[in-house]
Amino acid sequence: MQRLIQSGLMFGNLIPVTSPALVERYNRALQHLTGKTTGLTDFHIDISGFSPEIGDEFDDPLYLNQNGVNRQFILLTTRQKTAPLLNAQFSASRSILRRFIETNESQLFALTARDVVIGELLNSVFMADTPRRLFAIRKLTVEADTVGGTVRDATALGQKVDQFKSREDAWFDDVLIAEMISLSKRTGDIVRNPVRLKHMEFDLPNFWTAHFGGLYLFRGPQEPALICAGDKVTDVPIDRVIGLQDRNRLAMFLERNNLAEPLVRSRGINAADILRQKMDFIVVDVAQDLGIDLAGATRSDMRRITRQVAGQLPEEWHGLDALLRWAEGTGAWPRITSDHPAYFYSLRASDHSDAALVNRLLAELTTKDVRQLFICHKELFYRLYSTWNDTKRAYVADFLKREYLADKAGARAALFGHDAPMEAPEPDDLIDRVGPWGAVRRT
Template sequence: MNRLIQSGLMFGNMFHVVSPALVERYNRALKHLTGKTTQLTDFHIDISGYSPEIGDELDDDLYLNQNGVNRQFILLSTRQKSAPLLNAKFSTSRSILRHFIDANETQLFALTAKDAVAGELVNSVFSVSDPAQLFEIRKIRIEADTTQGTVKDAEKLARLVDRFKETEDGWYDDVLIAEMIALAKKTGDVVRNPVRLKQMEFVQDNFFTAHFGGIYIFRAVEHPAAICVGDKPDDLPIKYVFDLNDRNRIAKFFDFNGLVEPIVKARGIDAAAILRQKMDFIVVDVAQEAGIDLAGATRRDIRVIARQFATKLPPEWHALNALVQWAEGDGPWPRIGSDHPAYFYTLRAADHADKDLVNMLLAELTRKDIRQLFICHKELFYSLYRGWSDTKRSYVVDFLTREYQVDKAGARKALFGHDAPMKEPETTPEEIIQRVGPWGAVRR
């Protein structure tokens, strides 16, 4: 994995904690949340404050996420918002933390200038020993404060100030005034500079969980279902339960709920180029099995390998090739049914609120597409990477560094972006008059 780390493809954008002041604040927050501290003086943290170095030190990768639910977090800086979330047990956790930081950025910037902010993503369960308990999770609420309770004290001081203003003899209440002064020494002037964090709650209806081998849960769709990466658990409280072998049923689920669209019919993208790249990735898989050195391989090299191993290329490659020929006007429309191994390679998420989740599931179903795997399902990418040959690892790192890292936003837009739908041009009254005259069209 060192090759990934050195190329910035793993642990990228982590926040570096190196100053004694930040280490001390982190330890205060860690002690506050878990009762533990670190002896390290130099480490990196993700968006939630989790550090892989501290995880190794404590021999506990879930030291901020006990039982894999109700994830705790430590914020030392608002700059953590661009960091990844490691060991994510729920696909929604990073976006929730990012929304929280964005919505409270000014307040968090002020609070983290003096102290760490510690908090928790609170839901209705404290463990998921049974898969059915996943369906009890409906809403995620964020609770957060500094280790010294600044937000709580500020709220209390604000209430005391209101009481002081509303009480006719407030100026004579020495106890009230003394309590306000004591709190103000810790919080500052909450009248001019209110210290408040927005109370935020997030609905969690459609999500992926890494628990029980991985389950995609779709509840807020017209035809709900759970799609299991591993074995299907018994007695899930949802009507339809599939596994990854139920390809036809997953395809119907996508179709009935309008969750996907064919790449060749998507607006604003170069469908043929995307499909050709998927074909290259499939060739790389064949080359790996043949023991071919792929170090520094270009697209031209991949085409040469494809010709050399034409008889060994799998059905996915041939179906995608036929689709490319159709897209470029050189061949008939190929019929690729949902039982064909290339079927899910031809799709991407439609434009809806859960497109990231659907693209993540598509990556699960199209594991030879290493680019979609890396972008949409990093944990699975890292897991599969460990089993690849060194020659494939070298090619993948080189490709992602050269063609993804240089322009992440552009690559995502090219692959998964959705253009605005075409609108009928608005016609002004003046244009109508010019066309038909002030009294309307003349009838013949």
């Protein structure tokens, strides 16, 4: 993993904590939340305040996320909003933390100037020991305050100020006045500088969780489903449970709920370039098995290597090659059904609020596409990276550093961006007859 770390592909954008004052604040927060403190004098933290170095020190990668639910967080600075979330157990956690920081940025900036903010992403369960418990997670609330309780004290002071203003005899209530003075010493002038964090609650109809081998829960679509990356789970309150190996049922689920679309019919992207790159990644996978050196391989080198391994290329490559010929107008529309190994490689999420979740699912179904895997499902990328030989590791790390890190936003837009259609596309009799992905076998 050292190559990934040095390239900025792992633990990238973490916030360094080197100041003794910030380390002391972090320890106060850590003591408050976990009863522990760190002996480290410098470390790095993610958006939630989790530190991989402290995780190693405690031998506990979930020291801020006990039981993998209700993630706690420590905010030393609002700059944490750009950091990644490590050891994510739920797909929505990072986006919720970032929205919380951005929505309350001015308040959090003022609070972290003199204290540390701690909090928790609260849902209705405290452990996920059975898959059924996950179905109780429907909302997530962000709760936060400083270690010293500044927000709590400001709320109490505000209530006492309202009481003082509304009671005719308040000027003679020495106890009330003394309490207001005592609270104001800790909060400052809340009239001129109100200390208030916006209450934030999020609905979670659809999400991915790392629990039970990886589960994708879709409750929002017309036909809800639970998709299992590991062994199929049982005793869950949903009728449709689908395993990743159930390719036809997965394809039907995505199509009927309009969750995915074919690359070659998508707007806002260059489908031909994306297909070529996917094909190159498949060639890289074959080349590593054959012991071919990929160091510094360029696009022209990849064409040479493709000719060299042409006899060993799998059906995924041939299916995408047929789609590429059709997209460039040099071939007929290929019949690629859900049983074909190239089928899910030919899809991307359609334009809806859960596009990131669907692209994560598609990445898990198309693991040879290492770029989409890295962008959409880093946990699985890191796990598979450790199983590759050094040739493939070097090629992938160099490619991602050169082609993705240089322009993350541009790369994401090129792969997943959606442009509104200017007009309805002309009907294509064959495509309209068999569906945009090709015929899906209905069982």
